[in-house]
Amino acid sequence: MRPFQYLRPDGLDHAGQQLIDGARPIAGGTNLLDLMKLEVETPDQLVDLNQLPLGGIDETDAGGLRIGALVSNSACAADPRIRRDYPVLARAILAGATFQLRNMATTGGNLCQRTRCYYFYNIDQPCNKREPGSGCGAIGGENRIHAILGASDACIATYPGDMAVALAALDATVQTETLKGGTRTVPVREFHRLPGDTPEKDNVLEDGEVIIGVVLPPPVSGKQLYRKVRDRSSYAFALVSIAAIVRMEGEAIGSASLAFGGLAHKPWHDPRIDALLAGQLPSDALFDQAADLLLEGAEGQGSNDFKIPLARRTLLAVLREATGGAA
């Protein structure tokens, strides 16, 4: 690990000022310290946010919940209100990592976790995300875990997390404190970016901007599911995952909100799918149309071609279960 200066800010403003070019914030540290050991991340300063008052899960005036940025993944998944009213979020968190890691990992940090692309992790390999302009080793290389949607010529990495996929289905909002001292809110669906020609930027956070919390909208009725398909049954990243919130109205689908993990550089949400399903009677023909929309621009890279049929089958299984049919 390269040497760094360890800093503890006195407050949020101070943290923003310390987060200058070359500095990185640390909370749980489970991803950042791993990357620092590999010298994928080489910050000059480490700004420890853990003393800042960013904990707690509180009810909002709107009837939802606000999760502080430093709330651990374990505490979030164990919260009785989240288990009762937002089970898709609890399920998604519990589908990721291990108890040890979730005890350390935080809500804000989890949103900012970085891709598990093999080339990003290996500093002897080219990677435009790690070293802009060096090329992409995954294109034409090992790309089993890579994106089938929204990739670019510069980067085909995926966002690896589970929690953010559930937050995208719930249409939650990220709250930040900007360097200028104001609060900014960004929908989770717009927080992560597609790689384009600047894959070094995972999300829309600006320099000195700190995540302070995540706001959940008021609870909605309906069935909430998180299905994760992975190479082993525990402690593995998603090849394909789906967060689904589906409300039935009699025999028909009243409303649906779906988000997808493992497919792109961000949790994938396609509003056309939600619109297609609303008001329709559930059937495999309808679910296939939803999959057609999802996979309209899908492009395999060789080793990850299997994700295209896998995403379709997973979507069908989730929609059958969510609408009351056999899974």
Next chain:
Amino acid sequence: MSLTINGQSYEFDGDPRTSLLDYLRDGCGLTGTKKGCDHGQCGACTVLVNGQRVNSCLTLAIMQDGHAVTTIEGIGTLEAMDPLQAAFVKHDGYQCGYCTPGQICSAKAMMAEAENGWASFVTDDLEGEVVLTDEEIRERMSGNLCRCGAYSNIIDAIKEAMTQQQEAR
């Protein structure tokens, strides 16, 4: 910066790069905690921080200001073994023993998590009472690898310790 390890006070003023794991082993001589992968994948370095199990390789010593750390040395001794340790011996819950301190710290925390009603990925009812079935134990212990593959005996040992704990009430 001061912290408590197994009830004793320690002062840390070393290199900020020092992981909690390296500090425990090299700084405090508490070599019961093991370094396996050093990347949070194997769980050999599992210790309790403020009662919760964590990978000590993925946190810095300097970040533990005011925290209470418990290592395997604080869980039991040769003369006064924790019921989990005794059960691991009885059931051969190891072969080489390298992962065992992490397994025991992890299992200790798992039992507390279950009592607090924390669900896992395989729990059917998120709001129901947690029953630590074999399937639940496997899922909850998936952050602790055993290269020798003593898993079935590890589960037997954990179940015996849980039964003893319940009978002691």
